[in-house]
Every structure is written in C-alpha cells, then in structure tokens.
Amino acid sequence: MTKIKYFILVGIVSVLIYACSGDTGNIVEFDHAAQSLEDNDSLVKYFNNHYYDSAIDSVKPLVAGKTALIDDSNLKATQVTENEVDYTLYYYLAREGTPDPVKGFPTATDSVLSIYEGKYLETTSKSVTFENGKQAIWFTLATTIRGWAHGFTNFKGGKNITNNGPITYENGGKGVLFIPSGLAYRDIAQVLSSGIIPASSSLIFYINLLDIKEDTDHDNDGVPSIYEDIDNDKNPNNDDTDDDGIPDYVDTDDDGDGVRTKDEDTNGDGDPRNDDADGDGIPNYLDSDS
Ligand SMILES: [Ca+2]
Ligand SMILES: [Ca+2]
Ligand SMILES: [Ca+2]
Ligand SMILES: [Ca+2]
Secondary structure: OHHHHHHHHHHHHHHHHHHHHHHOOOOOOOOHHHHHHHHHHHHHHHHHOEEEEOOOOEEEEOOOOOOOHHHOOOEEEEEEEEOOEEEEEEEEEEEOOOOEOOOOOOOOOOEEEEEEEEEEEEEOOEEEEEEEEEEEEEEEOOOOOHHHHHHHHHOOOOEEOOOOOOOOEEOOEEEEEEEOHHHOOOOOOEEEOOEEEOOOOOEEEEEEEEEEEOOOOOOOOOOOHHHHOOOOOOOHHHOOOOOOOOOHHHOOOOOOOOOOHHHHOOOOOOOHHHOOOOOOOOOHHHOOOO
C-alpha cells in the first residue's frame, strides 16, 4: 500500500515539473533552425522585389525593365552550418577586387580594412539603416558577426594608390552581404547609439573591402590564426588546446606548459608547426609533454 502511494506521488510531482517547464518561457530554448527558415523566406521575398542599381551601387525596389536580385547572376548563395543549424548566406558580387601587390581572399580569421553601411530588414520590402561608416576601419573577422567572417572571404582588397594625401585605394572588392539573423545578432536586440536593431533581424551590409592582412596572427606566436582554428570550422573562438579559457589564436602558450609557443619553435625557422620533438605527430607547441 505504501509503495503504491509512493508511485502515485512521484507521478504527480513529475507531471507538475513537466508542466512548469512547458509554461516557463525562459526554459524553452530559442528555435534557431525555425528562425533560419523564416529568415530565408524573408530574404528570398526581398530578392524578388528588389534589384541592384550598379550606377549608384545600391539595392532599390524593383521597377519595370530591371532584373530582380533573385534572377541576377551576381547574387550568390553560400551554405553555412553554425551550432548544427544550416543557414543560407547571400552576397552580391558587384566587384571581386584586384589587389596590388596581389593578395588572395581573406580567411575567416584575417583582418580587413573596410568601409561599410549596415541595414536591417524591417519587412520584405523595407530595410532600415542603423550604421553608416564612411571611414575605412580595420576589423578582424575572428571577432565580428559570423556573417562577416563567412561573407568577406568572397571578396579581395584593392590597390593602395595613396600619394602624399589621405590613404586611398582603388578597385577594392565591392558588394552586399545579406545575412540571416542567426549569423548576425541572433535573437538578441542590439542597442546602438544610432538606434536599435530588433531581435532576430537579418542584416544587409554594403561593403567596400580596401585591403586585408594576410595570415593575421593575433597573438604574434608565429602560427597564423587560421591554423589555430584547429577544428577548421572558420571560428577560432572555440579552439582552446589547454582549456584555460583563452582560445589558441590569442593564447601565447597554447599547450599551457609554461613555454611560450614562439619559444617552442626549436628549429628556429619562425614556424612552430614543424617542430615535434617526440615524433608523435603533435607539434611541441600543442604537446604539453614535450
Ligand atoms: Ca574552430
Ligand atoms: Ca588556451
Ligand atoms: Ca596561439
Ligand atoms: Ca607552450
């Protein structure tokens, strides 16, 4: 008899807990996969009723005689998976860029010199400007929103033609990034001095990529940051060999053995990646027992 009562009691308690967790909004996780699909629908609608006006480098509401973005071959789509959610990132390639001296595309951890204008998609027919940066600024793609890290890698820089005046570039990469909210600020509203970006906003960035710093090495340890993205997911912030809370790309002692990474370059060729004292395939700078 006592046993039966016990089971009934357990049964009631667990139903209550279950019901509570269902009612409490902050326990239910945000559905990023559903938001990704919703954002894609909105972006596709936007592409259907806008075109790129190359005379003024601007996206405009569609008018007769113009080609909608959705049918414009310069609009490219790229698939990105972040935190197990699939996203489609779009970019309009107005000009790829012709750098001199010739540099390649930036990696997702390189630094870029860019002018940009940011908008958020308010409806499928309207976007709102939240930032208009006319001055060129250096950014490191390792720490910007994820849509930048994945988007800028499709453009190259330009040619520095500075001549005793202000720093001037020509023929830099030029285009527009269309970023679903999951690769931007996700479900968190942003308060800026210029206004508010609502939660779950897809963002549009007009970009002018002037220059890049190839093989950016944030911690100056001799290992370019792109090689400190050990799991190769284009995000160096989740790679921390010694688990000290400091990602490898900004950790000057990656394996936490007390010897700085650049001092584990035993053959002195400036590259710690090819020094492996115990021959176990793990270079010294990542091998805490050598
Ligand atoms: Ca990574
Ligand atoms: Ca670390
Ligand atoms: Ca490092
Ligand atoms: Ca070390």
